[in-house]
Amino acid sequence: MRALTFGALAVALSSMVPGTAPRAAEPEVTLRYVSTAPAKSPWGDQARRWAESLLRESQGRVKGELFLSGQLGSEQDTISQIARGRIDIGGFSTAGAQLVVPELGIFSLGHFFDSIAQSDCVLDNHLGPAIEPLFEEKGLVFLGWVEVGEINLAGKRSLADPKDMIGLKTVAYSKVAKNTWNAYKTYSSFIGVPDWPSALQTGLVDFIAMPVAQYVPSGINKVAPVYTRSASIDLPGVTVMSKRVFDGLSEADQLAIRRAQEPATKLREEIRSLEGSLRDAHVKAGGTVIEITEEQRRARQEIMKTTWPMAAETIGGEAARLMEIAEKGKAQCPAG
Secondary structure: OOOOOHHHHHHHHHOOOOOOOOOOOOOOEEEEEEOOOOOOOHHHHHHHHHHHHHHHHOOOOEEEEEEOOOOOOOHHHHHHHHHHOOOOEEEEEHHHHOOOOHHHHHHHOOOOOOOHHHHHHHHHHHHHHHHHHHHHHOOEEEEEEEEEEEEEEEEOOOOOOHHHHOOOEEEOOOHHHHHHHHHOOOEEEOOOHHHHHHHHHHOOOOEEEEOHHHHOOOOHHHHOOEEEEEEEEEEEEEEEEEHHHHHOOOHHHHHHHHHHOOOHHHHHHHHHHHHHHHHHHHHHOOOEEEEOOHHHHHHHHHHHHOOHHHHHHHHOOOHHHHHHHHHHHHHHOOOO
C-alpha cells in the first residue's frame, strides 16, 4: 500500500514512449482514516475536507481513504489497531481514546474548567504538548484536537438544581463518571448506547448525559424531551496516527499530514454552531432546553471538586501531573 503504485510507474514509462499522452500520477501512499462519526455529519464533512487537503498538501503523493460510521469497528477496537500499525489514522473522542491513554479520563471531570473558553485555552496551550509523549509511548502520533461537544443532561424534567438529581438513575461509562454520579447521590450503571432509548422509556434510567449532536438526531429527544445544559463538560476529541506508519513516511509527507489537520478553533466553531441549530430545532419541535443559572453552576462545581483528587487516583498513570498542568493553565487562561 505504501510502495510506488503501478499507476505511477505507468505514467513514468508513458512519458518515454513517443506519441503517448501522460496522465496524472496516482498517489504513492494511501492512509486509511477511521471514525465512528456518521458519514452524513459535520465530523464526516471534516474528514472529507482532511482527505482533500492531504492530497493537495502532499501534491498528490498521499491519499486519505475514509472509513466512517464505524465501518472498521468501535473506537476502542480501531484505536488499538492504529497503535499496532494495522490502521493508519483516525479521529476519536477522548472517552474512546482512554483505552490506550487512560490519562485522557481527566477530560471527563465535571466542571473542572470554569468555562468552554478556558477549556479551549488550556487544551491548546498547556495540555496538548503534555499529552503528546503519552500517545508516543503507546505507538501513536498526536496530530491535533477535534471537538465532540457539550455533554448535557437528557431527561423528562429539569435537572438544573443539583438537588433534582438525588436518587435518580443514570448511565456511567467509566469509573470517573461513576464517581461523578456518586457525588450527586445519583445511582448509575453501565448501559450500551444502543439500549439508551429503551432504558429511558422503561424507567431503567431517568436521564443520560450526552451531546446534543447525538440527542436530537438519534431521536432520544422524543423519549427524554427536557435537555438541561448543565455546563459540566465540553468533551474534546483527538486525531491520532500510527507512529510506525508516520515514521515510515518522508519528512515532506509527514509535514503534509500535519498541515492537512485543520485548526482546532475552526473544528470547534463548526460543531458548536451545529449544537445551537439542534437545540433550536428541538425547541421548535416542542422540546425544552433548560439553561442553568450561575449560582447553580457554582453549586455543581463545588460538588465536583470533591471528585477531582479521587479521579487522579482512579485513572492513575500521569493523570495527577496532567491535572497539575491544567490547574496552572487555568490560572493563565481567562474564564470569559
